[in-house]
Amino acid sequence: MVRRRFEIRTQPGFAFLALVTFFMLYLPIAVLVVYAFNASDSITIWGGLSLHWFRVAWNNSAVQDAAWRSLIIAVFAATFATITATMAALATTRTPPYPGLTFKYAFINQPLMVPEIVTAVALLIVFSRVKVWTGYSGLGYLIAAHTAFCIPFAYLPIRARLESMDLTLERAAADLYATPWMAFKRITLPLLRPGIIAGFMLAFVISLDDVVITEFVKSGGQDTLPTYMLGQIRRTVTPEVNAIATAFLALSVILVTAFFFINRQKN
Amino acid sequence: MSSAAEIARQTQQREIRNRWLLSAPALLIIFFAAIGPLFVVLAYSFMVKGDYGDVKFGQYSLDGWFSVFFQRDIFDDTLTLADAHLSIFWRSLKLSFFTTLLTLLLGFPTAYFIATRPRNTREIWVFLVTIPFWTNLLIRTFAMQQVIRNEGVVNSVLMWTGIIDQPLQIMFTDTAILLGMVYVYLPLMILPLYASMEKLDFRLIEAGYDLYAGRLQVLWRVIIPLVKPGVIAGSILVFIPSLGAYVIPRVLGGGKNLMLGNLIELQFGAGRNWPLGAALSITLMVIVMVALLFYVRNAARSGAQHG
Amino acid sequence: MPKPEEAEQKRVAVEARSIVKAFGQGSNAIRALDNVSVAIRENEFFTLLGPSGCGKTTLLRLIAGFEYPTEGAILLYGDDIAGLPPFKRPVNTVFQSYALFPHLTVSENVAFGLEMLGRSKDEIKSRVAAMLKLVHMEELGNRRTDQISGGQAQRVALARALAPGPKVLLLDEPLSALDYKLRKEMQIELKRMQSETGITFIFVTHDQEEALTMSDRIAVMSKGRILQVGSPWDIYDKPADRFVADFIGETNFLTAAVVDIANSRATVRLSSGKEIPATVAEGMQPKHEATIVVRPEHARAVKKGGQLSGTVENVVYFGTDTHIHIRLEDGSPFTVRQQNARSEFCGFEIGDPAGIEIAADAAQVLRD
Numbered sequence: 001m002v003r004r005r006f007e008i009r010t011q012p013g014f015a016f017l018a019l020v021t022f023f024m025l026y027l028p029i030a031v032l033v034v035y036a037f038n039a040s041d042s043i044t045i046w047g048g049l050s051l052h053w054f055r056v057a058w059n060n061s062a063v064q065d066a067a068w069r070s071l072i073i074a075v076f077a078a079t080f081a082t083i084t085a086t087m088a089a090l091a092t093t094r095t096p097p098y099p100g101l102t103f104k105y106a107f108i109n110q111p112l113m114v115p116e117i118v119t120a121v122a123l124l125i126v127f128s129r130v131k132v133w134t135g136y137s138g139l140g141y142l143i144a145a146h147t148a149f150c151i152p153f154a155y156l157p158i159r160a161r162l163e164s165m166d167l168t169l170e171r172a173a174a175d176l177y178a179t180p181w182m183a184f185k186r187i188t189l190p191l192l193r194p195g196i197i198a199g200f201m202l203a204f205v206i207s208l209d210d211v212v213i214t215e216f217v218k219s220g221g222q223d224t225l226p227t228y229m230l231g232q233i234r235r236t237v238t239p240e241v242n243a244i245a246t247a248f249l250a251l252s253v254i255l256v257t258a259f260f261f262i263n264r265q266k267n
Numbered sequence: 268m269s270s271a272a273e274i275a276r277q278t279q280q281r282e283i284r285n286r287w288l289l290s291a292p293a294l295l296i297i298f299f300a301a302i303g304p305l306f307v308v309l310a311y312s313f314m315v316k317g318d319y320g321d322v323k324f325g326q327y328s329l330d331g332w333f334s335v336f337f338q339r340d341i342f343d344d345t346l347t348l349a350d351a352h353l354s355i356f357w358r359s360l361k362l363s364f365f366t367t368l369l370t371l372l373l374g375f376p377t378a379y380f381i382a383t384r385p386r387n388t389r390e391i392w393v394f395l396v397t398i399p400f401w402t403n404l405l406i407r408t409f410a411m412q413q414v415i416r417n418e419g420v421v422n423s424v425l426m427w428t429g430i431i432d433q434p435l436q437i438m439f440t441d442t443a444i445l446l447g448m449v450y451v452y453l454p455l456m457i458l459p460l461y462a463s464m465e466k467l468d469f470r471l472i473e474a475g476y477d478l479y480a481g482r483l484q485v486l487w488r489v490i491i492p493l494v495k496p497g498v499i500a501g502s503i504l505v506f507i508p509s510l511g512a513y514v515i516p517r518v519l520g521g522g523k524n525l526m527l528g529n530l531i532e533l534q535f536g537a538g539r540n541w542p543l544g545a546a547l548s549i550t551l552m553v554i555v556m557v558a559l560l561f562y563v564r565n566a567a568r569s570g571a572q573h574g
Numbered sequence: 575m576p577k578p579e580e581a582e583q584k585r586v587a588v589e590a591r592s593i594v595k596a597f598g599q600g601s602n603a604i605r606a607l608d609n610v611s612v613a614i615r616e617n618e619f620f621t622l623l624g625p626s627g628c629g630k631t632t633l634l635r636l637i638a639g640f641e642y643p644t645e646g647a648i649l650l651y652g653d654d655i656a657g658l659p660p661f662k663r664p665v666n667t668v669f670q671s672y673a674l675f676p677h678l679t680v681s682e683n684v685a686f687g688l689e690m691l692g693r694s695k696d697e698i699k700s701r702v703a704a705m706l707k708l709v710h711m712e713e714l715g716n717r718r719t720d721q722i723s724g725g726q727a728q729r730v731a732l733a734r735a736l737a738p739g740p741k742v743l744l745l746d747e748p749l750s751a752l753d754y755k756l757r758k759e760m761q762i763e764l765k766r767m768q769s770e771t772g773i774t775f776i777f778v779t780h781d782q783e784e785a786l787t788m789s790d791r792i793a794v795m796s797k798g799r800i801l802q803v804g805s806p807w808d809i810y811d812k813p814a815d816r817f818v819a820d821f822i823g824e825t826n827f828l829t830a831a832v833v834d835i836a837n838s839r840a841t842v843r844l845s846s847g848k849e850i851p852a853t854v855a856e857g858m859q860p861k862h863e864a865t866i867v868v869r870p871e872h873a874r875a876v877k878k879g880g881q882l883s884g885t886v887e888n889v890v891y892f893g894t895d896t897h898i899h900i901r902l903e904d905g906s907p908f909t910v911r912q913q914n915a916r917s918e919f920c921g922f923e924i925g926d927p928a929g930i931e932i933a934a935d936a937a938q939v940l941r942d
Contacts, residue, residue, distance in 0.1 A: 115511025
C-alpha cells in the first residue's frame with residue numbers, strides 16, 4: 001500500500017472552499033448573462049435563446065442617451081484625472097521627504113477613505129447651491145465629481161511605475177546635456193507610459209461604474225447607464241436590464257483584460 | 268565661497284515649489300469636489316432645517332445632532348431614544364461585521380489556494396478574482412437579486428429537488444443584504460490577503476512541521492500570524508464600504524431594511540431633514556475614521572515588528 | 575607614466591577646493607565630505623579609492639552636478655562650475671548601474687548626448703559608429719539594451735559617455751557588476767581607451783587592486799577626507815597613515831622609537847633594541863614614539879639573526895608563496911611572505927623560534 005505523500009503546502013478543505021468561492025463569484029454573473037438571452041417577456045420564465053432584449057435595449061433612446069452620457073463623463077473625468085494624477089505623482093515620488101509631502105498623500109487618497117454616500121450628499125449640498133447661483137446645471141458637475149474620485153485610482157499605478165523607475169536614468173540624461181524638459185520628454189514620459197495607460201483605464205472603469213455619487217449630483221435628465229439601471233431595477237424588471245448589464249459587463253471584462261495584459265507586459 | 272551653497276539652497280527651494288505647482292491641480296480638484304464639501308456638511312449639521320428640504324442658511328441649532336440619537340414626542344414633548352435610528356445603526360454594524368467575518372472565512376482559504384498554485388497558473392486565478400472586482404457594483408447586486416429572488420435559481424433548485432415546497436423569502440430581508448454584501452465585497456478581501464500570502468516564505472511552514480507542529484498548529488501559529496497584515500487590510504477594506512453601503516440595501520433590502528447609507532439618503536429626500544442627514548453623514552465618517560485609525564495603528568505596529 | 579616633474583607642468587583639469595558636503599540639517603547633519611581639496615591633472619587616470627561611505631561617490635557626483643556642495647568650489651579648467659546643473663557641464667558619467675535607457679537601442683543610447691547638443695544627423699551617425707567601434711560593439715547597434723550582456727552594457731555605457739567628447743569622464747565603480755575575468759579584461763580596455771582618447775578619467779572604486787593597476791594617481795579616502803594622494807607605488811610603499819597602509823595590501827605595524835630624523839629619512843629603534851633606517855611620511859611631526867610599517871614581502875624569516883625575533887605561530891601555504899605568522903617577543907604579531915621555490919619546504923614549523931630580517935629601506939614611519 002502506498003501512503004499518500006504529506007503535502008507541506010496544502011491545508012485540508014482549503015481547496016474545496018476556494019472552489020466554492022469561485023463558484024459563488026461566478027454563479028450570479030452567469031445567471032444574469034443567461035437571462036439576457038431569454039426570449040420571454042419576463043425574467044421569471046425561460047422562453048428560449050434570443051437576442052431580442054439586446055435589440056430592445058439598443059433601440060431604447062433612454063438607454064442610448066444614458067450610455068452616451070456615461071461615456072462622455074468617463075472620457076473627460078479619466079483624462080483630467082490621469083493628467084492631474086501624473087503631475088501629482090511626479091511631485092510626490094522619488095524625493096526625500098519635504099514639508100507637505102504626507103499631507104499630499106493624505107489629500108490625494110482622501111476620496112478612497114470617505115464612504116461614497118457621505119461624499120455624495122456633500123456634493124449634493126454644495127452643487128445644488130452652486131447650480132442656483134450660477135444657473136449652470138450641465139455635465140460639468142458630474143465630470144468634476146468623477147474627476148475627484150478618479151484621481152486616487154489613476155495615481156496608484158502611475159506612482160507605482162514611477163517608484164520602480166531608476167532615478168539614475170534621468171540623471172544620465174541630464175549628464176548627457178538634456179535639459180529637465182528634454183529629459184522628461186525623452187526619458188521619463190516614454191518609460192512612464194504603461195503606468196499612465198493603466199491609470200487612465202482604472203479611472204475610466206471607476207467613472208463608468210459609479211452609481212452613488214452620480215445619483216446625488218446629477219440634475220434632471222442626466223442619467224448615466226448605472227443610474228438608469230438603478231431606476232429600472234426598482235420598477236418592473238424585464239430582461240432588457242439583463243441585456244444592458246451584460247453589455248456593460250462585457251465592456252468591463254475587455255477593459256480589465258487589457259489592463260491585465262498591459263501590466264503583464266510591464267514585468 | 269558660499270555661492271555654491273546658495274545655489275544649492277535655491278535649487279532645493281525651486282524644486283519644492285515646482286513640486287507644489289505640479290500637484291496643485293489634483294489637490295484643487297479634490298479640494299473642491301471631495302474634501303471641501305465635507306466641511307460644508309459639517310456646517311449644515313449645525314443649521315436649522317428648511318421647510319422643504321435644504322437649511323435656513325445662517326440659523327444655527329443642535330437639532331440635527333440631537334435627532335440622531337433622540338426623538339421628541341409630538342404630543343407630550345417627552346424625550347426618548349431614537350429607536351428607529353439606533354436600530355439602523357445596529358443593523359449597519361451587525362451586517363458589516365458579519366460581512367467581514369464571512370468574507371474572511373471564504374477569502375482566506377481562497378487566497379491561500381491561489382498563493383499555493385504554480386506560478387504560471389496563479390496569475391489566472393488572480394485574474395478570475397479581479398474580473399468581478401472591476402465589474403459594476405450595481406450589476407453584481409442585480410445579479411445577486413436574480414439568484415435569491417423567489418423565482419430565482421436558489422429557490423428553483425430547492426423546490427425542484429423537493430427540499431421545500433414554498434419559495435424561501437430571501438429578498439427584502441437582512442439575509443439578502445448580507446448575501447449581497449458578501450458577494451460584492453469578497454474580492455476586496457481576497458486580493459489583500461493574497462498579496463500578503465504571495466510573500467509567505469514556505470520554508471517557515473516546513474520549519475513548523477519540522478518542529479512537530481500539526482496542520483492546525485501550523486495554520487494558527489505560523490501562517491495566520493505571518494499574513495496578519497493582509498487579514499487586517501482585507502477586513503478594513505470590506506468593513507468600511509459595508510458600513511456605508513447604499514446600493515446593496517436599496518436593491519436587496521427593499522424599503523424597510525435600511526442601512527445607514529439609506530437613512531442618510533432619506534433625510535435628503537422624503538425626510539427633508541438636511542441637518543439630520545448631515546449629522547448622520549458626519550457620524551458615519553467618524554466611525555469609518557476610527558476603523559481606519561485602528562488599521563493604521565495595527566499596520567504600523569506589524570510594520571515595526573517585521574521591519 | 576609621466577615623471578613627477580613632467581606631471582607638475584600639466585594643466586589642472588578639475589580642482590576641488592575646500593569642499594564640504596553635509597546631508598541633513600543641524601545636529602543630525604552628516605558630513606559626507608569634510609574639507610576636501612584635490613587637483614586632478616589633464617589626461618590623467620585619477621582614482622578615488624576608499625571603502626563604501628568614505629565620500630568618494632559623493633565627490634564624483636559633485637563634479638558631475640548631481641549634488642551641490644555645502645561649501646567650497648569645483649573648478650573645471652579654472653572656471654567654478656559648482657552651481658551649474660549637470661546638463662551644462664562638459665563632463666560625462668559612466669554609472670555604476672550603467673543607466674542605459676531601456677526604451678532606446680544601443681545606437682540611440684550612444685547618440686543621445688550628441689542629439690541633446692544639437693549636432694547634425696551626419697555628425698551623430700559617424701560619431702556613433704566611431705564610438706561603437708572604439709568599444710568593439712559595431713555589430714550590436716540595433717540591439718535593445720535588454721538583449722545585451724552585462725559586459726556589453728558596460729561598453730555601451732562607456733561609448734555613450736565618451737560620444738559627446740567630454741573634457742572629463744567620470745566613472746562610478748563601473749566594473750563592480752562584472753565577474754572577475756571580465757573585470758580584468760575591462761581594466762585593460764579602460765586603460766587603452768583612456769590613452770587613445772586622451773580624456774581625463776576620474777575613476778571611483780573600493781577595489782585597491784583595481785586602483786593600483788589602472789591609475790596614474792590615487793586619492794585614498796576615508797570618512798569624508800582625502801588621506802593621501804600619490805602614484806600607486808607612493809601609496810603602496812610610502813603610506814602616510816595607518817588607514818592607508820592597512821587599506822592597501824597587507825602590512826605589519828610596529829611600535830618604534832625615533833632616534834634620529836633628517837629630511838625624509840629617519841633612524842628608528844625597534845622593540846628588540848636594534849636600529850634600522852626608515853623613510854618618513856610627508857607631514858610627520860618629529861616625536862619620540864612612532865608607528866612604522868613593513869610589508870610582509872619586504873621581510874624574511876631566518877633561523878638566526880635578524881632585527882627582530884619571535885616564535886612561529888602559523889604557516890599558511892598559498893601556492894605562489896607562504897605566509898609565516900610570527901609572534902614577536904614584545905607580543906605583537908608579524909607576518910612574513912616568502913616566495914615558494916618548487917618542492918622546497920619553507921623551513922619553519924609551528925613553535926620554531928625565528929628571526930626576522932627587514933630589507934634595507936623597507937620601513938616607513940607613519941604620520942600619526
